[in-house]
Amino acid sequence: xxxxxxxxxxxxxxxxxxxxxxxxxxxxxxxxxxxxxxxxxxxxxxxxxxxxxxxxxxxxxxxxxxxxxxxxxxxxxxxxxxxxxxxxxxxxxxxxxxxxxxxxxxxxxxxxxxxxxxxxxxxxxxxxxxxxxxxxxxxxxxxxxxxxxxxxxxxxxxxxxxxxxxxxxxxxxxxxxxxxxxxxxxxxxxxxxxxxxxxxxxxxxxxxxxxxxxxxxxxxxxxxxxxxxxxxxxxxxxxxxxxxxxxxxxxxxxxxxxxxxxxxxxxxxxxxxxxxxxxxxxxxxxxxxxxxxxxxxxxxxxxxxxxxxxxxxxxxxxxxxxxxxxxxxxxxxxxxxxxxxxxxxxxxxxxxxxxxxxxxxxxxxxxxxxxxxxxxxxxxxxxxxxxxxxxxxxxxxxxxxxxxxxxxxxxxxxxxxxxxxxxxxxxxxxxxxxxxxxxxxxxxxxxxxxxxxxxxxxxxxxxxxxxxxxx
Numbered sequence: 001x002x003x004x005x006x007x008x009x010x011x012x013x014x015x016x017x018x019x020x021x022x023x024x025x026x027x028x029x030x031x032x033x034x035x036x037x038x039x040x041x042x043x044x045x046x047x048x049x050x051x052x053x054x055x056x057x058x059x060x061x062x063x064x065x066x067x068x069x070x071x072x073x074x075x076x077x078x079x080x081x082x083x084x085x086x087x088x089x090x091x092x093x094x095x096x097x098x099x100x101x102x103x104x105x106x107x108x109x110x111x112x113x114x115x116x117x118x119x120x121x122x123x124x125x126x127x128x129x130x131x132x133x134x135x136x137x138x139x140x141x142x143x144x145x146x147x148x149x150x151x152x153x154x155x156x157x158x159x160x161x162x163x164x165x166x167x168x169x170x171x172x173x174x175x176x177x178x179x180x181x182x183x184x185x186x187x188x189x190x191x192x193x194x195x196x197x198x199x200x201x202x203x204x205x206x207x208x209x210x211x212x213x214x215x216x217x218x219x220x221x222x223x224x225x226x227x228x229x230x231x232x233x234x235x236x237x238x239x240x241x242x243x244x245x246x247x248x249x250x251x252x253x254x255x256x257x258x259x260x261x262x263x264x265x266x267x268x269x270x271x272x273x274x275x276x277x278x279x280x281x282x283x284x285x286x287x288x289x290x291x292x293x294x295x296x297x298x299x300x301x302x303x304x305x306x307x308x309x310x311x312x313x314x315x316x317x318x319x320x321x322x323x324x325x326x327x328x329x330x331x332x333x334x335x336x337x338x339x340x341x342x343x344x345x346x347x348x349x350x351x352x353x354x355x356x357x358x359x360x361x362x363x364x365x366x367x368x369x370x371x372x373x374x375x376x377x378x379x380x381x382x383x384x385x386x387x388x389x390x391x392x393x394x395x396x397x398x399x400x401x402x403x404x405x406x407x408x409x410x411x412x413x414x415x416x417x418x419x420x421x422x423x424x425x426x427x428x429x430x431x432x433x434x435x436x437x438x439x440x441x442x443x444x445x446x447x448x449x450x451x452x453x454x455x456x457x458x459x460x461x462x463x464x465x466x467x468x469x470x471x
Contacts, residue, residue, distance in 0.1 A: 022226075022239075022257070022258045022259065022260050022261070022276075023226045023227075023239030023240050023241065023242060023258065023261060023276075024240065024241055024242025024243050024256065024258045024275075024276045024278055024279035024282070025223075025239075025240040025241075025242030025261075025273065025274060025275050025276065025279055026237055026238065026239050026240065026242075026261045026263060026273070026274040027237070027238045027240065027271065027272070027273050027274075028235050028236070028237050028238075028263045028271070028272040028273075028274070029235060029236050029238075029270070029271055030234065030235045030266075030267065030269070030270055030271070030272075031088060031089060031233075031234055031235065032267070032270045033269075033270030033271050033470065034087050034088070034089060034095065034236070035085075035086070035087050036270055036469075036470045037470060038085055038087045038097060039085060040451065040470060040471075053075070053076055054075040054076070054077060054106070054190060054194060055075070055190055055193065055194065056071065056072065056073045056074075056075065057070075057071070057072040057075065057182075057183065057186040057187075057190065058070070058071050058072075058073075059182070059186070061178070061182050066114045066115075066116060066117070067114060068112055068113065068114040068117065069112075069113045069114070070110070070111070070112055070113075070179070070182060071109075071110065071111040072108045072109070072110050072123075072183065072186075073108065073109045073110075073111075074107075074108060074109045075106055075107075075108045076106065076107045076108070077104050077105070077106050078105055078106070078107055079104065079105035080102070080103070080104045080105075081102060081103045081104075082099055082102050083099060083100050083101035083102040083103065083130070083131075084099070084100050084101055085097070085098070085099050085100075086098045086100075088233065089231050089232065089233055089234070089235065089236055090135060090231065090233075091231055091232050091233050092231055093135070093137055093138075093151070093231060094135065094136045094137040094138040094148075094151070094231065095135070095136055095138070095236075096133075096134070096135050097132075097133075097134055097136075098131075098132075098133050099130075099131060099132045099133075100131045101129055101130075101131070102127075102129075102130035102131065102132075103126070103127065103128055103129075103130060104126070104127040104130055105124065105125075105126055105127075106124070106125040106126075106127065107122070107123075107124055107125075108122065108123050108124075108125060109121070109122050109123075110122065110123050110164070112179075121164060121165055122165045123162055123163060123164045123165055124162070124163045124165070125160060125161070125162055125163075125183060125187075126160070126161040126162075126163075127157050127159075127160055127187060128157070128158055128159040128160070128161065129156075129157060129158025129159055130155075130156075130157055130158075131155060131156045131157075131158075132153070132154075132155045132191060132192075132195070133152075133153070133154040133155070134150065134152065134153045134154075134192075134195060135150075135151040135152040135153075136148055136149065136150055136151060136199070137149045137150075137151050138228075138229050138231070138236075139228050139229075140225040140226075140227055140228045140229070141207070143224065144211060144224025144225045144226065144241065145206055145207055145209050145211060145224070145225065146206050146209070146225060147203055147206060147207070148199060148202060148203050148206065149199065149203065150195065150196055150199045153191075153192035153195050153196065154192070155188055155191035155192050155195075156188055157184050157187050157188050159180075159184070160180045160181075160183050160184040160187070161180070162176060162179065162180055162183065164176075211223040211224045211225075212224070215244075218246055218247075218248060218286075218290035218291075218292070219244060219245075219246055219286050219287065219290060220244070220245055220246070220247060220286075221242075221243070221244050222241040222242070222243040222244075222245065223240050223241060223242070224240070224241045225238065225239065225240060225241075226239045226240065226241055227239050234265060235265070237263070242258070242275065242276060242278075242279040242282075243256055243279065243282050244279070244282040244283040244285075244286040245282065245285075245286050246285075246286045246287075246289040246290045248289070248290065256278055256282055257278065258276040258277070258278035258279065259276065259277070259278070259462045259463075261274040261276055261462075261463045263465060266467075268467065269454070269456075269467035269468055269469055270468065270469045270470050271452070271467070271468050271469070271470070272465055272466070272467050273465070273466040273467075273468075274463050274464070274465050274466075275463060275464045275466070276462060276463045277340055277341070277342045277462050277463060280340045280342075280464075281337070281339065281340050284337045284338040284339070284340060285337040288334055288336070288337040288338070289337075293333060293334035293338070293353075294331065294332070294333035294334070295331070295332045295333070295436075296329065296330075296331055305327060306327075306328045306329075306330070306432065307325040307326055307327055307328055308322040308324075308325055308326045308328055308359060309325040310328075311328050311357070311369075311428075314424045314425070314427055314428040314431075315369075315370070315424055315428075318369060321369075322359060322361075326359045326360065326361055327359065327360045328357060328358070328359055328360075328369075329357075329358050329360070330355065330356070330357050330358075330432065330433070331355075331356045331357075331358070332353055332354070332355050332356075332433065333353055333354055333356075334351065334352065334353045335352050335353050335354055335373065336352040336353075338350060338351045338352075342459055342460065342461065342462055342463060342464065343459070343461055344459065344460060344461055345458075345459055346379070346459060347379070347380040347381070347382070347459050347464075348377060348378070348379060348380070348402075349377070349378045349380055349399070350375065350376070350377050350378075351374075351375070351376045351377075351378070352373075352374070352375045352376075352407075353373070353374060353376075354371055354372070354373050354374075355371065355372050355373075355374055355425065355428075355429075356368060356370075356371040357369045357370055357371070372406055372425055373406065373407040374404045374405065374406055374407065374425065374429075375404060375405045375407060376401070376402075376403070376404035376429060377402040377403060377404070378399040378400060378401060378402055379399065379400040379402055380397055380398070380399050380400075381397060381398050381399075381400075382395065382396070382397040382457055382459075382464075383395075383396055383397065383457060384396075384447075384455040384456060384457050384466065385455070386453070386455075387444075387446055390446055391449070391450050392446050392447050392449045392450070392452075393446075393447040393449055393452060393455050393468075394444040394445070394446060394447070395444055395445045395446075395447055396441060396442060396443075396444035396445075397441040398438050398441055398442065399434065399437055399438060399441065401426075401429060401430050401434050403426060404422070404425065404426055404429060405422065406422045406425060450471075451470050451471050452468040452469070452470065452471070453468065453469050453470070453471045454468060454469040455467070455468040456468075
């Protein structure tokens with residue numbers, strides 16, 4: 001009966017340092033999501049044909065006016081049909097799961113002993129009308145990991161049919177009905193006892209979860225819970241730290257203090273994931289600290305490699321120093337962490353960096369034509385769709401160049417007159433840099449998932465919401 005605790009594990013694995021802070025990310029699982037998750041997990045676990053070992057049933061009963069001891073050992077549940085399943089959230093507590101009209105096939109060894117009968121063999125037990133009614137609590141414990149506990153459990157079996165293999169069958173026929181009553185009563189007691197043990201095992205595994213995930217060798221993601229789940233009769237909200245960081249960074253940037261994320265009560269999807277502006281900014285800072293925000297722009301202009309001839313369209317002075325077409329490479333690297341601004345249906349990104357342009361008169365020579373410090377702003381759009389040729393979701397986007405300001409330009413050749421103009425650099429950015437950026441974004445990022453579908457994303461004031469169903 002391990003499937004019910006695993007429902008809770010599913011909820012927390014969907015979701016992610018200081019207790020009581022606003023979460024940087026929040027996951028909302030609706031009642032439809034809970035029901036779908038329960039059905040999915042039960043079907044998956046039962047399809048594995050796992051053999052569950054149940055406790056021995058040993059006792060003494062007055063059977064057919066005989067004081068008889070009985071033993072049912074090596075009890076193995078080999079087939080299980082869950083019947084109908086219903087689930088619902090329990091406000092401020094956890095979840096309630098009810099399974100009714102289930103059926104189980106159990107193999108066992110048996111032994112009967114009295115002054116008249118001393119016999120043993122094997123048997124097949126069929127449990128009919130199996131029902132389990134449980135209530136589980138969910139909470140946060142230090143250091144920000146989930147904990148589950150069983151609040152209540154009730155179980156019942158409508159009928160038991162026993163097929164005895166071995167032994168003296170004609171003797172057993174007269175004892176079958178009272179023995180079935182004994183087994184029915186014992187199984188009913190054992191179901192909740194087994195459930196209690198399983199919940200403790202799962203809770204111990206939760207306590208050992210590492211929710212500070214490593215995305216790559218330089219970026220980590222803190223998904224620890226910041227408080228107890230907020231549970232109503234319609235949904236459960238899991239507040240997560242949602243903080244990206246680079247372990248090698250000497251400092252952590254500005255304080256991580258997300259604004260509250262309010263996911264509107266909706267019935268359209270099963271799962272809603274809110275990601276705050278602060279969480280995205282921590283991602284930008286982590287990448288900046290790890291040195292990832294340096295780009296080699298190798299765009300093709302007019303099907304030709306970028307040379308001083310094409311660059312002269314934006315910086316005419318270059319042709320004075322390189323009258324013949326000479327290969328050019330443009331490097332863009334950030335000088336400060338990018339900033340993200342989220343407003344309703346609007347995402348704006350501000351990038352501060354240095355644009356450096358190099359020429360290569362020969363294979364073993366390079367010259368820096370100029371470097372210019374810029375602050376550029378972009379309008380970003382993002383979308384989610386089913387991945388083609390892979391299992392999961394494809395996260396794609398595009399950027400529209402809003403413009404830039406020059407903070408300072410530095411001609412490499414002192415004979416070059418004047419600084420690089422802001423208008424020319426803007427045009428260079430628009431024609432050369434932006435096509436490269438959008439080509440990368442159009443390729444998308446694969447989010448591996450074999451159970452999410454109908455995904456969509458929307459931008460709100462201060463946070464993004466991803467909505468999805470489960471397959």
